[in-house]
Amino acid sequence: MKFDLPSVLVSIKDGVIDLGWGHPSSRLHPTEAIRIASERLLASDDSTPLQYGATQGFGPFLESLSGFLSSQPAYGMPVDPRHLFLTAGASQGLDLACTLYAPAGSTVVVEEPTYFVIEKIFRERNLNVIGVPTDSEGMVVSKLESLLLDGLKPSLLYTIPTYQNPTGICLSNDRRHQLISLANEFDFHILADEVYQLIYFDQLPPKSLLAFDEGNRVISFGSFSKILAPGLRTGWIHSAPEIVKKFSDAALTFSGGGFNHYSSALIREVIDLGLLDSHVSILREEYSIRSNAMHQALKLYFGNEIEYTHPSGGYYFWLTFPKGFDANLLLPLAERIGVSYRPGNAFSESGSFPRQIRLAYTLFEVEELEEGISRLHEAYSKDNNGASLK
Template sequence: MNDLFPKIMLSRSDGIIDLAWGHPSDNLHPLYELQPAIDAIFMNNEISALQYSGYQGYGPLIGSLSQYLSEDKSYTRIIKPEELYIGYGASHGLDLACTLFTGEGNTVLVEEPSYYLVRQILIDHRLNIVGVPTDSEGMKIENLEQIIDSYRGNVKLLYLIPSFHNPMGSVMSLTRRNEIIQLAKKHDFLIAADEAYHLLYYGDPPPPTMATLDDSNTGHVASLGSFSKILAPGIKLGWIQASPDLVDKFTNSGSNFSGGNNNFAGAIVDIAIRKGILAKHVNHLKSTYKSRMEIMSTALKTRIPDAEFSMPQGGYYFWIKFPQGIDAIVLEKLALDQGVTLRPGVAFSGQNLFSNCIRLCFALSDIEDITEGINRLGQAYDKYISG
C-alpha cells in the first residue's frame, strides 16, 4: 500500500484534531444499543445465523431491509426483496461489479474529483481509469458523451457518488441522474453508484437512488449501500440494489457460491431493523452530524473568510476551495504543525487537479474539536499567506 495510508485505517495522535479521515466517531457507535439484537440471536436459538448464508444473503435481513428502504421518503417506491443482494459494503460491491462486468484493459469512468481510495480497487482490476469533469449537479453530460464516444464501446463501468458526494458534499440532480442512466442504456455499460451516504440527509431528502430510477428490465445500475455509515463500520455489511436480473448475476458470482456472505452480522442487523434500533440510531446520527456541520460552516466563515464552499445537506464532508495559487499540500503540512489534519484536493484527482482545494470531515470530531480544529487551520492559513 501507499505510504500515505497508516497500518490501520484510522490512527489518531494525541493532541491532533483529525478533520481528514471520513470515519464516524467512536462515541457514536451503537455498542449498547445493539446488545438487545445480539442477545436475541441467542435467546431465540437462531442457529441459522451461524450457518452459511443463502446466495442472496441472510433471508430475514433481505425482507426487513426491503421494508426499511421502502419506508424512507428518499426512495419514492417499494424496493422489492428481489432487488437486493447482501454484501460486505460499498467497496465490496464495486469490487464485485468490476469482477463480473469488466475485463483487463476496459475503461471505467469516474468523477473528477472522486473518492480517492476507490482508485486502488480499479487499479487492482487493471482497468483504464478516465476522469469526467463535474459541476454542482454531477458529471457534465456533454463531457461524458464525448468521452464515451472516444472510447468506442470500451467503457464498461461508470462509478459515481450521486448523494452527498465524497469529497464535494454535493447532490446530483434528478435530471442529471436520469440523463446518465439513459446513456448507460444507450451504450450498454453498468453504473456503480456509491450510495453510502444516501440515507444521511439533514434536510430534504436527495433524489432517489440511481437503481430506484432505473426502469429497464435487464438493469444498468447497481446502487451500493452500506451499514458502515448508518450503523457501524465494524459490522462490515452492505447491500446492492439493482434489477432482479442484475441481482441474479451478483448472486451467481464464484465467491458468493463459495461461502456466501456474513450471516451472523446479517442476523444482528435484521433484528436491529425490526426492533427499530437502526431507525433510532440513524435519526441520532442525523441530528448530531447536522449540528457538527453547522458548527463547521460557521467556524469556516468566521475564521477563514477566504475559504469558499457550498453548504452540504448531508453526508460527512465540506469541499473547500482557496484562492488560486494556494497549494493544499503545503497547507496540509502547516496545518499538521498547528495540530490539525486535512485531506488535500489532489488526493481526489487522477489528473493532479484541485491543488487549491481541501476536504474536511465533520463526522469524526465533536463540536469542541471542530471549532478548535478550524481555528488551528486558520492559524496555518494565516502563516501560509503571510509567507
C-alpha cells in the first residue's frame, strides 16, 4: 500500500510563485559535485565514515573546513580546526546550545524581527524571549544596554549579524564591538547565526562576529544548507576551545557520536576537490542576478509605493507597505492570483510588523521572480485595504 507521504519540507501549490521560502532552487543543487565526491569517497577502502564519528566531528572534515573558511574573504579570520564542532545543521546546533547554556525559565534576547522559527525553538525549551528593535545597522545595541541596566539578565542573546533574516541588514562594526562588551559586562553568551555570511554580492560584509570576540562570548553557527545543499543536514559551530569542548562532551553527542558523520566525510571531499569554493561563487553570482531582478521588478511595479533596502547579500528583501496595510489580509488574495510571501508578523511575537513582508529571491528563476512581483502588485492593487491607501 502506498501512502503518498511527502518527500520534502515544503510543497508549493502548482501555479503559485511562492516567494515565502528561503530555500535554494532545485536547478542550483550541486548534483555533479556530490556525485564526484561520492565516487571518490566510496572508491577508498576506508570504512571510517560508516563508524560512529568523533564527538567533535570527523577530524579530516574539520581540517578541510578550517582551510575553506580561512580562505573565504567574507569570513574574515583564520580558523583553527580545533575550534570547530560538527552539527547536523544550524537548527540542531542552536537547539543543543539551549541544552548547554540556557536553563529552562531563563531569558533569551532576540532581534525584532528575527528568524521565524527561532522563537519557537526557544519556547519549546521553556525559555522567555525578549525582542530588541533593529534599524539600518542591525540590533539597536543602546536599547539592549538600557534593558540590561534595568535588570534584564539573559542567559543567551541570539543574533543574525550578517544579511539578517528577514531584513537583509548587517550589524555594523561599531555595534559588533559594543555587543561583545555588553556580553562581557553582563555575562551572557552570544549565539551568532552566520548561515548567510559567505553569500555577499559586490562588497564584503563585516567579518564574522567571532573576529570581534574578546572573552569567549561568541558561538558562531555556520551551515551547508545555504551554501551547498540543505538535504545534507550538516553545519558547524566555531567558537573558543572551552565552548567546543562543552558541545563535544554533551550527552547527546556522546551517545550518537559526531552529528552527521557520513555527510561530513562527503563534504570533506567536496571541499578538497575545490567544489565548495566554486559552488559558493556560482551561488553568489546567481543570487546577485536574482536580487537585482527582484529589485528592478519592485521598482517597475511598485515605484514609490513601498520602502525597502536593496540587500547586499543573503536571501531576502524586507518590504514596508504604507500605514494601514495588513500583510496577513492580503495573503489569501495574493495566493489566488498565484503568488505567496511571508507576512512580517511571522518574524516577531510582538505583532509590530503588519505592513512588512519578506520575499526570498533564491528559489525561483529570474522570469518567475518578475512574474511573481507583477502578481503581487496586481493583488495589492485589487485589495480594498491597499486600494484605500492610494
